[in-house]
Amino acid sequence: MTNVIEIDRVTKRYGRFTAVDDATLRVPAGCVFALLGENGAGKTTLVRMLLGLLSPDAGSISVFGRNSTTHGEEVRRLLGYVPERPTLYEWMTAAEIGWFTAGFYGDGFEQHYRNLLDRFRVPTSRKIGKMSKGMRAKVSLSLAMAHQPRLLVLDEPTSGLDTLVRREFLESMVDLAAEGHTVLLSSHLIGEVERVADQVAVVREGKILAVDPLDRLKLGAYEITATMHGSAAAPPPVPGTLLTSSRRGKQWRLLVRDVEDEGAIDRLADLDSVAVVDRRTPSLEEIFVAYMTENHPPSANGQPGVLQEV
Numbered sequence: 001m002t003n004v005i006e007i008d009r010v011t012k013r014y015g016r017f018t019a020v021d022d023a024t025l026r027v028p029a030g031c032v033f034a035l036l037g038e039n040g041a042g043k044t045t046l047v048r049m050l051l052g053l054l055s056p057d058a059g060s061i062s063v064f065g066r067n068s069t070t071h072g073e074e075v076r077r078l079l080g081y082v083p084e085r086p087t088l089y090e091w092m093t094a095a096e097i098g099w100f101t102a103g104f105y106g107d108g109f110e111q112h113y114r115n116l117l118d119r120f121r122v123p124t125s126r127k128i129g130k131m132s133k134g135m136r137a138k139v140s141l142s143l144a145m146a147h148q149p150r151l152l153v154l155d156e157p158t159s160g161l162d163t164l165v166r167r168e169f170l171e172s173m174v175d176l177a178a179e180g181h182t183v184l185l186s187s188h189l190i191g192e193v194e195r196v197a198d199q200v201a202v203v204r205e206g207k208i209l210a211v212d213p214l215d216r217l218k219l220g221a222y223e224i225t226a227t228m229h230g231s232a233a234a235p236p237p238v239p240g241t242l243l244t245s246s247r248r249g250k251q252w253r254l255l256v257r258d259v260e261d262e263g264a265i266d267r268l269a270d271l272d273s274v275a276v277v278d279r280r281t282p283s284l285e286e287i288f289v290a291y292m293t294e295n296h297p298p299s300a301n302g303q304p305g306v307l308q309e310v
């Protein structure tokens, strides 16, 4: 599978603060790829480097095989970008801003733009300054999509939007990926990511902690509750990769992932130290919280993270 984006060992510092720390990532063509991380994780910094608007201090980024730092203009022409807070000319109408932007792109832009406005039910004659937040966001998305880019980059695109507009946004992303386009979505909203993403990179404090197809992240994950015979007993040796562990009295709660054989969990009950074992599938939110609260080493080379026991 070809990669649309290749990020290789990229670091970005603001003064002495490291916002992106040795990040490596591959975004394959034709998927919705989510950068999932809390506020301040470094997502926007990564996106701005990808667009060639910021230069990395170390490492390199290529988009469609072009170096973002040296060929930023070319890269920006090839993709569509929806920033977190779109800046649009307030005095223009939706139609005028389309006509204006069409000057930077080839034939067909304006027609596609108008079709998108129509699809999102944005009145073409309304001035941007008189639009609601959701309507502005739809104009911004229509502008980004109108030249039919093979890659659409969206930085927290639905923040502050109501449920219906958010749903329309997310649906259009899924549609785009189905048509073979690639969508890179930065978000801190687990529900949003869970709904649309094919692949997820978990970002924390500038580091990529894990990169996985969404279903793989959830499929091999379990919360194991092991009741021990003695209250001082150590947790049983669980299969897979341990994400978090906590103890209350005789009971250990262990969140694991990458478990290939769930029978191995049930067999923990055969151990002399274990009285009862229970297991359930955790939500993506619980897995994400585990990553956000524990001290995990970053994943290597954009591959799924290998995590230490805690």
Ligand SMILES: Nc1ncnc2c1ncn2[C@@H]1O[C@H](COP(=O)(O)OP(=O)(O)OP(=O)(O)O)[C@@H](O)[C@H]1O
Binding pocket: 014, 017, 019, 037, 038, 039, 040, 041, 042, 043, 044, 045, 046, 156, 188
């Ligand atoms: N120009 C800057 N100068 C100094 N520090 C910055 C600058 N831009 C961002 N930062 C810091 O870098 C870190 C990463 O910021 P960034 O905006 O990339 O995170 P984010 O994951 O996009 O967060 P959010 O979801 O809140 O937008 C934050 O701690 C932020 O305060």
